[in-house]
Amino acid sequence: MRQTRCFVAASLTVGGELELPDATSNHLLRVLRLDSGDAITLFNGDGHDYAATLTRNGRNAARAQVIRRNAVENESGLHITLIQGIARGEKMDLILQKATELGVAEIWPVYSERTEVRLDAERLSKRLGHWRGVIQSACEQCGRARLPLLADPRSLSKMIEDVPAATLRLTLDPRGQFSFDTLADPAPAGLAFAIGPEGGFSVIEHTQLNAAGFVGMRLGPRILRTETAGLAAMAVLQARFGDLA
Numbered sequence: 001m002r003q004t005r006c007f008v009a010a011s012l013t014v015g016g017e018l019e020l021p022d023a024t025s026n027h028l029l030r031v032l033r034l035d036s037g038d039a040i041t042l043f044n045g046d047g048h049d050y051a052a053t054l055t056r057n058g059r060n061a062a063r064a065q066v067i068r069r070n071a072v073e074n075e076s077g078l079h080i081t082l083i084q085g086i087a088r089g090e091k092m093d094l095i096l097q098k099a100t101e102l103g104v105a106e107i108w109p110v111y112s113e114r115t116e117v118r119l120d121a122e123r124l125s126k127r128l129g130h131w132r133g134v135i136q137s138a139c140e141q142c143g144r145a146r147l148p149l150l151a152d153p154r155s156l157s158k159m160i161e162d163v164p165a166a167t168l169r170l171t172l173d174p175r176g177q178f179s180f181d182t183l184a185d186p187a188p189a190g191l192a193f194a195i196g197p198e199g200g201f202s203v204i205e206h207t208q209l210n211a212a213g214f215v216g217m218r219l220g221p222r223i224l225r226t227e228t229a230g231l232a233a234m235a236v237l238q239a240r241f242g243d244l245a
Contacts, residue, residue, distance in 0.1 A: 005041045007136040012042055012050045017065045025062040045147040072145035076103035078242035079190040082230055083108045085197030086117045091227040093134050100138035100148055102234045109153040114199035156205055160212045167192050169214040172229050176216030180236045187241035195230040
């Protein structure tokens with residue numbers, strides 16, 4: 001039986017009742033055609049699922065009564081930070097969606113020399129809202145009850161300054177000296193890997209990354225697109241150190 005999970009940016013308490021956002025109400029009532037008394041699951045990113053009962057509040061509005069709280073324990077033990085060169089349109093959406101499904105802990109979008117997307121303050125605010133929506137929807141689908149952190153976009157040089165000292169630092173580089181099967185046990189406390197935008201990082205940026213302790217890694221004999229590279233690397237790392245058995 002399909003479980004209907006909905007993210008709500010609100011405090012949830014057992015026995016409490018809340019008005020659902022318009023978009024959520026529309027999806028439940030008009031798309032899924034649910035009605036009063038139907039069971040749904042709510043989550044707000046605190047690590048729990050909240051079983052709830054749906055009630056109508058007018059033609060297109062809905063409320064939910066919270067019945068119980070259940071802890072969700074499906075977060076990866078490997079803390080992965082994806083430092084991702086901002087990609088165009090649907091490519092970035094795909095990266096955010098699939099990285100969330102694969103268990104990423106943090107996503108840091110970066111501007112680099114070859115980034116083709118430049119956002120002023122108004123467009124950036126709208127884009128961040130859209131990206132958060134993509135992440136929330138991915139969590140609804142894959143069963144995560146904690147949302148990955150989405151950082152504000154910054155330049156690559158500024159972003160790499162904020163990587164914690166104990167983090168294993170990797171970047172994909174077709175000319176890299178190492179491959180993923182050379183990574184030694186035990187699993188790192190945290191892991192960050194940097195993926196360039198369309199066209200990859202420049203020579204200067206690879207130099208900056210190397211100076212900051214990022215190790216260039218090869219991933220197979222083919223050059224991968226930006227929307228493929230990070231996801232493939234994450235799957236390898238989760239299989240090697242994380243929860244993809």
